[in-house]
Amino acid sequence: xxxxxxxxxxxxxxxxxxxxxxxxxxxxxDLAFFLETDRSFIGQVESRNNPAKYxxxxxxxxxxxxxxxxxDFLPDKPIL
Numbered sequence: 001x002x003x004x005x006x007x008x009x010x011x012x013x014x015x016x017x018x019x020x021x022x023x024x025x026x027x028x029x030d031l032a033f034f035l036e037t038d039r040s041f042i043g044q045v046e047s048r049n050n051p052a053k054y055x056x057x058x059x060x061x062x063x064x065x066x067x068x069x070x071x072d073f074l075p076d077k078p079i080l
Contacts (some may be wrong), residue, residue: 004051009079016073018046018056020066034065 023030028042035058044052063070
């Protein structure tokens with residue numbers, strides 16, 4: 001596997017964040033503001049073709065802003 005490719009687990013977490021972002025009507029700019037990063041980073045994370053991804057601190061901060069638990073971004077069972 002390419003070292004830079006996102007794993008199925010990472011893609012699942014990113015999809016969960018994106019789904020919640022859209023449901024709450026937050027833009028990529030909003031997430032960039034919450035994470036004190038650039039909007040392009042959020043676009044890179046949400047792109048399957050870029051190795052950028054959220055770290056645990058990002059997920060914690062997004063959970064605060066979204067009013068949920070960081071666990072809400074993780075699958076219930078392991079992904080193979």
